[in-house]
Amino acid sequence: MAKRSFALAxxxxxxLTIWPAAxxxxxxxxxxxxxxxAIVQEKCARCHATEVSGSSPxxxxxxxxxxxxxxxxxxxxxxxxxxxxxxxxxxxxxxxxDEDVYAILSYLHxxxxxxx
Numbered sequence: 001m002a003k004r005s006f007a008l009a010x011x012x013x014x015x016l017t018i019w020p021a022a023x024x025x026x027x028x029x030x031x032x033x034x035x036x037x038a039i040v041q042e043k044c045a046r047c048h049a050t051e052v053s054g055s056s057p058x059x060x061x062x063x064x065x066x067x068x069x070x071x072x073x074x075x076x077x078x079x080x081x082x083x084x085x086x087x088x089x090x091x092x093x094x095x096x097x098d099e100d101v102y103a104i105l106s107y108l109h110x111x112x113x114x115x116x
Contacts, residue, residue, distance in 0.1 A: 029106055036107025039100055040064055047091070052114045068108040076108070077101055
């Protein structure tokens with residue numbers, strides 16, 4: 001389990017390092033994570049827990065801190081960019097901009113680091 005967590009963390013760090021490629025175009029990681037937190041609180045908190053601890057308001061909705069460990073960073077990037085789809089019929093399909101995806105992934109990475 002620790003090996004898998006390390007591998008996932010390493011993959012996300014690598015993905016965040018190369019995406020977006022222009023470092024001066026990207027906001028600082030902390031600023032991006034703060035923006036990502038605001039986005040997930042606005043768009044996701046109705047059903048999902050958005051903090052490092054706590055239960056999701058909707059029991060079937062996994063906490064976002066667990067989503068990070070379930071998918072490779074590139075898969076998450078793709079899912080957020082193309083529009084999330086779920087087997088849960090009440091989950092809206094939301095398509096995020098590249099900047100929003102970067103911010104959300106930065107926040108999910110921050111959650112995963114704080115969770116340890």
